[in-house]
Amino acid sequence: MSRPRTLFDKIWDSHVVDTQEDGTCLLYIDRHLVHEVTSPQAFEGLRTAGRPVRRPEATLAVPDHNVPTTDRSQGVDDEESRIQLDALETNCAEFGVPYIPVTDIRQGIVHIIGPEQGMTQPGMTIVCGDSHTSTHGAFGALAFGIGTSEVEHVLATQTLIQRPAKNMRIAVDGALPNGVTAKDMILAIIGKIGTAGGTGHVIEYAGEAVRALSMEGRMTMCNMSIEAGARAGLVAPDETTFAYIEGRPMAPKGGQWEQAVAYWRSLPSDEGAVYDKEVTLRAADIAPQVTWGTSPQDVLPITGSVPDPAAIADTVRRESVERSLEYMGLAAGMPLSEVPVDTVFIGSCTNGRIEDLRAAAVVAKGRKVAEGVQALIVPGSGLVKAQAEEEGLDTIFLEAGFEWREPGCSMCLAMNADKLKPGERSASTSNRNFEGRQGPGGRTHLVSPAMAAAAAINGHLTDVRDLTG
Amino acid sequence: MEKFKTLTAVAAPLPMINVDTDKVIPARFLKTIKRTGLGKHLFDPMRYDDKGAEKPGFVLNKAPYRDARILIAGENFGCGSSREHAPWALLDFGIRCVIAPSFADIFFNNCFKNGILPIVLPQETVDELMEDAGKGGNATFTVDLEAQEIARPDGEKIAFEVDPFRKHCLLNGLDDIGLTLERGGKIDGYEGTQRGGQPWLWSGATPA
């Protein structure tokens, strides 16, 4: 009998086109997502070398990073952004790559629309010139971010030169307590293993708390695998996965659906499969999380206080914490629930899906955004926006004083007009609290959508359980 | 891609951990459709003040390190965004080699695609090199890729590991895509098999 294999091993093995003597593999890539920021130089490279796109129909492009989230009927003001957006459209037309324009209801963040269109399926290899491609791992697909040279490589050859990653398994046992979400779970994991904890590995998330998650929650977790240093995240496909995919525009149809599902059922890791690293957490120990520093690993339960660098023995680490606190404008020992916020951002490929907006709306309903706080809701896609409007969520938000925007990356990375001013502080549902990530000098606290809504209502970081009881 | 054989230069010490690619080059400088010209934005938030003036304390603003072609940094260098603008900015500034105790995967990979050699060495060794580098203009290092050795300013040689295939590509300045296209027949064969066994991957790929 053959050696028991992990989900990762199975996907990897089934995509190896060729192996060199030194173990370097040529890996076949099933689907390729493209956006405006990391692709222009790749298309330019193809053009210069006179190379076509090998499988345009396995590729899908959408503008998301640079698009405005306010009225778009007048086009894009910022000239550099416009050039990049135009370049994507022209390149797609020239190379025959399917393209969803900004005016299409399906437009949105690349990692939201792939799953939404049914493009993301179990067992696939999926890449994109974007580190949060790990999101798609929620479906049991091997999905990872690549650089622009690799984007060009995939466009030209539908393959990548890769070496296998190591296997890591992170299990969260038991059921999540009330008020604790997938976002809190992944932040707690990163807090435990650190931002380099998963380097060189693909993380498979398992355990009762993960199995119980919706696809939205699983995507939130896999999304932030990169913040744990991992190349990709994975959740084994199951009935929840199949139910999400069935009937979507790009999902397998008819007899092929049955055939696909039968194959997908063979993907979960075999009994006795060996992992290079294993970590276990108890769901019951996880409280709503919030970051206090400038790395996603700088995270604590909302019930905690800003840490004291003086208590850290290692010099480099101590200096790094001191630097973070100085940047964040926080004093050691301050209770996290007393930290005031100027801005609240609910959106991004981490938390811009319908379930996230519903969770925020539960908190916002019948309440008002605190005076002086700007609170943005940026749906992850046009379809998420439409669904939320159908459910009346937009009304709840607008009545509470939130802004209801058009879809895009927005304040997750501040490439468009949505950015913090120097010194401004946000509670944000995105994935990175790096210095300047949400605008030069901006200060970011990462939280779940419900926690972000709670911060908007109270004007300071808040334990959402105090509002929802 | 430019070949990498040997490199003799001053090394800039950057004793920080978790230097993310947003720090190497912030998102607002990614609105370009070119690979070149990004060197002036390298490490922008650390290198310039709010008005765009150089911060004299930052290592690359100090005389000897303006010509640095090697960078020595702390663990987990290049974490975060996959932006290849990070290695492009380093390259455009003149950096051809980064030495650290560990790197984030995507950045590490992106370096090789651009003729930059990332070298992983144990923390203690990096600490020693960092100290050497701090000595300024007279402290030059020589990185010899063929021999897989770094010569410290005092002449002591330090060996390093590098993946043989990547070494081969760097030494010869080889274009990956060209190499892969030579294996086009194998890709055709793979696609034929997949089309037969998993036909759903070959129908309905394109959205309506």
Ligand code: SF4
């Ligand atoms: S929402 Fe943020 S993390 Fe996600 S793709 Fe956009 S910029 Fe990247």
